[in-house]
Amino acid sequence: MHKTKGVYFALLITALSCQSPAGEDKPVKNTMNVTDPHSYAQPNESIVTHLEWKADVNFDTKTIKAQASLSLDNSADAQKLYLDTKGLDITGVFIGGTAVDFVLKEADEHKGSALEIPITPATQTVDIHYTTLPGAEALQWLSPQQTADKQYPFLFTQSQAILARSWVPIQDSPGIRFTYSAEVAVPQGLMALMSAENPTSVSADGKYHFQMKQPIPAYLLALAVGKLEFESLGPRSGVYAESSVLEKAATEFEDLESMITAAEKLYGPYRWDRYDLLVLPPSFPFGGMENPRLTFATPTILAGDKSLVSLVAHELAHSWSGNLVTNATWNDFWLNEGFTVYFEQRIMEQVYGRDYSEMLAALASQGLQEEIDHMTREGKENDTKLKLDLTGRNPDDGVTSIAYDKGYLLLRNLEESLGRDKFDGFLKDYFQQNAFQVMTTEEFISQFEEFLEGQDTRVDLKAWIYQPGLPVNAILPTSDRFSLVDAELQKFLQGADPSGLNTAKWTSHEWLHFIRSLPSDLVLAQLKVLDDTFNFTGSGNAEVLTAWLIQSVKHNYTPAYERLEEFLVRTGRRKFLSPIYSEMIKTGEGKTMALAIYEKARPNYHFVATNTLDEMLAID
Numbered sequence: 006m007h008k009t010k011g012v013y014f015a016l017l018i019t020a021l022s023c024q025s026p027a028g029e030d031k032p033v034k035n036t037m038n039v040t041d042p043h044s045y046a047q048p049n050e051s052i053v054t055h056l057e058w059k060a061d062v063n064f065d066t067k068t069i070k071a072q073a074s075l076s077l078d079n080s081a082d083a084q085k086l087y088l089d090t091k092g093l094d095i096t097g098v099f100i101g102g103t104a105v106d107f108v109l110k111e112a113d114e115h116k117g118s119a120l121e122i123p124i125t126p127a128t129q130t131v132d133i134h135y136t137t138l139p140g141a142e143a144l145q146w147l148s149p150q151q152t153a154d155k156q157y158p159f160l161f162t163q164s165q166a167i168l169a170r171s172w173v174p175i176q177d178s179p180g181i182r183f184t185y186s187a188e189v190a191v192p193q194g195l196m197a198l199m200s201a202e203n204p205t206s207v208s209a210d211g212k213y214h215f216q217m218k219q220p221i222p223a224y225l226l227a228l229a230v231g232k233l234e235f236e237s238l239g240p241r242s243g244v245y246a247e248s249s250v251l252e253k254a255a256t257e258f259e260d261l262e263s264m265i266t267a268a269e270k271l272y273g274p275y276r277w278d279r280y281d282l283l284v285l286p287p288s289f290p291f292g293g294m295e296n297p298r299l300t301f302a303t304p305t306i307l308a309g310d311k312s313l314v315s316l317v318a319h320e321l322a323h324s325w326s327g328n329l330v331t332n333a334t335w336n337d338f339w340l341n342e343g344f345t346v347y348f349e350q351r352i353m354e355q356v357y358g359r360d361y362s363e364m365l366a367a368l369a370s371q372g373l374q375e376e377i378d379h380m381t382r383e384g385k386e387n388d389t390k391l392k393l394d395l396t397g398r399n400p401d402d403g404v405t406s407i408a409y410d411k412g413y414l415l416l417r418n419l420e421e422s423l424g425r426d427k428f429d430g431f432l433k434d435y436f437q438q439n440a441f442q443v444m445t446t447e448e449f450i451s452q453f454e455e456f457l458e459g460q461d462t463r464v465d466l467k468a469w470i471y472q473p474g475l476p477v478n479a480i481l482p483t484s485d486r487f488s489l490v491d492a493e494l495q496k497f498l499q500g501a502d503p504s505g506l507n508t509a510k511w512t513s514h515e516w517l518h519f520i521r522s523l524p525s526d527l528v529l530a531q532l533k534v535l536d537d538t539f540n541f542t543g544s545g546n547a548e549v550l551t552a553w554l555i556q557s558v559k560h561n562y563t564p565a566y567e568r569l570e571e572f573l574v575r576t577g578r579r580k581f582l583s584p585i586y587s588e589m590i591k592t593g594e595g596k597t598m599a600l601a602i603y604e605k606a607r608p609n610y611h612f613v614a615t616n617t618l619d620e621m622l623a624i625d
């Protein structure tokens with residue numbers, strides 16, 4: 006039981022009655038001295054500790070009919086439970102089998118509607134019966150044609166940041182953790198997977214049972230349903246994909262086990278038992294999503310040469326930064342992503358060597374500086390701070406390279422200032438001490454300062470966090486291998502034939518740097534000779550292709566336009582779509598082309614992508 010509502014608290018710590026996560030002795034703690042501006046939850050009155058979900062997935066109606074039974078931990082004078090919902094058709098709420106009068110409050114554009122349920126301090130469980138709407142924002146229902154094998158339909162969820170509420174009525178706040186179990190019925194022959202203990206084969210009757218014993222916040226709830234197969238990659242890892250993709254995926258991810266080992270060596274044991282990957286159809290809006298025990302990944306990372314596996318290192322790293330130590334609100338999002346990029350870099354360095362990982366660091370740093378300049382020009386200086394105030398805004402507005410790469414650079418500067426061993430000591434303790442807890446930016450600063458015991462660093466932590474842009478004394482990574490690329494590019498610009506350039510040993514990262522560095526006054530003949538020599542338009546590497554398509558649009562290099570259209574129609578990863586469309590709409594002709602392609606492509610995109618692109622292309 007927790008403290009009486011209204012009691013003054015600096016840090017209200019609640020010992021929850023839910024099962025302790027594996028290997029964790031301490032009770033789960035929720036710090037609630039912070040208010041989450043993106044949730045209606047009132048955790049000081051009642052907290053959800055466990056979800057029991059029964060669901061029927063219907064591809065014909067594109068709906069999920071479900072029952073959510075929530076176990077509660079109430080304050081001594083609890084009267085109301087507030088849940089987050091968005092577009093759910095709530096058909097009944099029951100306590101102890103009796104229907105109760107619930108209120109579904111008026112909807113807010115971003116937050117959705119609060120579901121207010123009358124409870125007493127003695128209420129242990131609340132049952133909610135509901136159906137999702139066909140347009141539920143987290144869900145994407147794919148026709149067979151939109152999958153790799155083109156035989157069966159597919160469904161996947163994307164809950165981060167605040168879309169879990171569009172398929173489960175829940176306290177959808179990253180600071181509130183619960184365990185869950187589920188019984189899910191899907192059409193016979195299809196496999197269902199969740200961010201939980203998963204099956205490895207198709208069930209005979211289309212019914213699946215799931216257990217998630219480690220407590221997670223709602224944004225890590227996930228479900229995928231499709232014609233999937235499994236291949237083991239190691240004692241505690243494997244990959245799920247559609248049949249025609251499985252072999253390619255298994256080869257691409259063959260270093261997975263060594264990544265897990267490298268990660269554990271750095272910052273302590275992997276706390277989630279298994280780590281599996283699910284390769285989704287190409288409309289998946291992100292590169293990867295760190296759903297616990299089962300990372301969701303875009304097929305665009307299957308480049309055939311492992312060149313994009315840093316994405317797996319990234320999602321794996323979230324098993325510590327994010328899933329174990331979780332940002333308290335979306336204003337602290339940099340704690341999830343910045344720490345993860347840092348950790349990802351360290352895994353990549355360990356597995357592939359420092360000169361390789363420094364290329365990744367240099368690419369990130371260049372991208373960051375461009376984004377800071379761009380945001381500053383647009384008057385969005387405030388969004389270049391690490392700590393944000395997203396009250397009244399879509400938390401998606403915080404998903405920029407600031408959280409990722411400025412966050413990363415801060416940690417890298419701390420490492421370089423303190424020395425690697427010392428900084429690693431801090432991080433290892435940080436993950437251990439704060440496991441299964443929430444973290445605010447302020448709590449991180451306080452723990453770090455305590456660790457420093459007054460020792461001076463050249464890093465002005467508060468300036469990095471609370472001031473826009475980069476501090477003047479920030480040290481940025483550079484890559485020796487990119488200096489060699491720059492030299493080859495110069496030769497080309499001075500008239501050398503591209504076939505004579507020294508590119509034989511280049512990885513896709515060198516190519517990426519080469520293409521991104523092409524000057525704006527390049528003429529069409531130069532683009533053509535490059536394309537004829539290196540076949541950029543035909544590249545199977547989605548990063549390289551995106552960089553090339555952006556250059557093609559900039560210079561109106563029309564031979565790439567067929568590929569451009571094909572790529573935009575097939576791929577739903579927002580990170581590729583946004584910069585390409587945004588380059589296209591810079592000219593009148595380009596905008597006409599963008600709108601024509603978008604009309605064809607839009608049905609293939611998930612809500613998080615259309616939400617961004619509708620605004621960019623001014624479609625209502």
Ligand code: BES
Nearest residue numbers: 165166291292293294295316319404580
């Ligand atoms: N957790 C993020 C994806 C995300 C962030 C979804 C915010 C919704 C809201 C994931 O870990 C991520 O960062 N994905 C990146 C991977 C990249 C940085 C390696 C992506 O999708 O591009």
Ligand code: ZN
Nearest residue numbers: 319323342345
């Ligand atoms: Zn991430």
